[in-house]
Amino acid sequence: MTTPDRGTPLVELRNINVAFGGVHAVENVSVDLFGGEVVAIVGGNGAGKTTLIRTLSGAHPADSGEILIDGERVTIHNPRDAKAYGVETIYQTLALAENQDAASNMFLGRELRNHLGTLDDGAMEDATRKVMARLNPKFQNFRVPVASLSGGQRQSIAIAKAVYFNARIIIMDEPTAALGPAETAQVGELIEQLKADGIGIFLINHDIHDVFDLADRINVMHTGKLVGTVDKDKVSKDEVLAMIIMGKASRDVTESDIKELH
């Protein structure tokens, strides 16, 4: 799947460092992502994968390092900056305002307004219905607070948001953690759809099976450092598991390491 020369990556994170009061949460990590590709970032709790990706989504800036989009150096201080570069994030916690309906959430921070400058709820609901008709035709509860919706429905609002605002880069932080098997399969289909549109996706996930189902390349992190980047087709799940747990690069993983896992 991966060819050695694919031109300029869509996103490059170079030598990213983030520290929290002396603790290196992310240490000198570099990863990249091409359009139409799903790149997973995996690792145990506290491996630094969410912290790394938050530097791209604008939720927490890096202490040092560079972010390049289309080969150009960019500075991302806050979520607004990230969105301006077409980076949309779907958070583990889903980050929805529980008391508001689907349309308000989809347009939160970027509301449509009419010629008087007031909120145009009709246009926002209309746009939400149109995106939803494409992504999740069964979704019908447009006027209830999202608190009363199921995990899958809430997830589809978060994804609809990214799609509507023409994201080029989507960060998914545990997109299937709150979902049942059918809903997880639905998210998988959505990801295929997004890939076909040339969108690049960073996928953070705990579930190694989901990662192998969805990702093209896998970055493994361990205690804030990048252990290695592997092509999904060239490694086994056991090798990746060993990397996650032992923090060893794939070439150093031995048969006995894998045996130890089982």
Add this chain to the structure above:
Amino acid sequence: MRSKDEDERSGLSALLRSAELDTRLLGMFGALIVIWVGFNIMSDGTFLTPRNLWNLSVQTSVVAIMATGMVLVIVSRNIDLSVGSMMAAIGMFMAVLQVEILPDVFGPGHPMVWILTLVAGIAMGALIGGIQGSIVAYLGVPSFIVTLGGLLVWRGVAWVMASGRTIAPMDLTFQIFGGGARGTIGGTWTWILGVAASVAIVLLLWSRRRQRIKFGFEPRPMWAEIGIGAAGVGGVLGATAVINAYPMPELLARKWAEENNVAWPAEGLTIPLGLAVPVLILIVVAVVVHFLATRTRFGRYVYAIGGNPEAAKLAGIKTKWITVKMFMLMGMLVAVSAAVSISRLNAATSGLGNLTELYVIAAAVIGGTSLLGGIGTIPGAVLGALVMQSLISGMALMGLEAPYKNIIVGIVLVGAVSLDSFYQRKVTK
């Protein structure tokens, strides 16, 4: 098999749902009617008189004006305990300005006296709100603590400003804000306002319906549109008629006749006082704050912060600045209430607005605002203030002493919230 009773109940709730009525607001209207009719029976028909209802409308306005702002503060998961003390400090400031400072500059009764007083008072409200809001937003101190401090500080400031003296009387024009003898808009203007409000209701319903049809959403059933429109217009025109049924006292009427060269007839003159200015101010404030809350980004963000502060931040909303602006708005509304209050009393003391913060919070909460944040409406808070004031003046009418009033208001507050959370649990289940 379901009982007939159950069928009817679900039929009714389905009906309400298809009409998209706010059942909580409807319930409050119901409670208000029960309270009014109850007091009317117990007070031998003196409660539901134009005179009492007119007074009730004036008494409600000071608390209700501040309650509209308090809704937003509570919705965003904050609280403002300082509004009563702020009212004293701002009221004292405005009193000193118009009684002791500005008349020396412009001459007594000069229009600049009341204009500058009002502008300076509102600016002071915005400043105090801005300071408290900034400490909450940028230093991360809980608003409960910041405004608890404010409760002590501003009460003290009010005393210091005039060394505890009572400042009186207010500028003659400024007194209009209080709704006294001069502070009403007259019968004709009251009718004009009533008719204009009725037209506005119909236009709003119509434009909402048109908007829905434009986007192909299912509009409200026609019977519901007509029913809501009729109830709204009927309510407005009915209230206008009641207000205008309260005539000027004879002394004022005689003065009016003299000033307008009308001969005093033997049977006396019945001239309606019309809507009181504080009530007019309340109506304007409620419409403006309701508009801010529901139709602007500012309002949407306040509710989003209340629903999920983290989500609001991640959506790129400047949540801290929104918090500051919201506390500034609260401060300005306190200044408006202070202006009404000192001109109604025609005096300012450092004890002005003592315990008012609790009544303001109670009005918002009785009106359906959740202290957990995210939920609350402006019309609900105004209705909540009206329910509370109805209880207070109803008991006064029956000759109950003040401590009894507090007992009843306290019980109603807890009862209303208990009933509401019981109802909410049932709905979400």
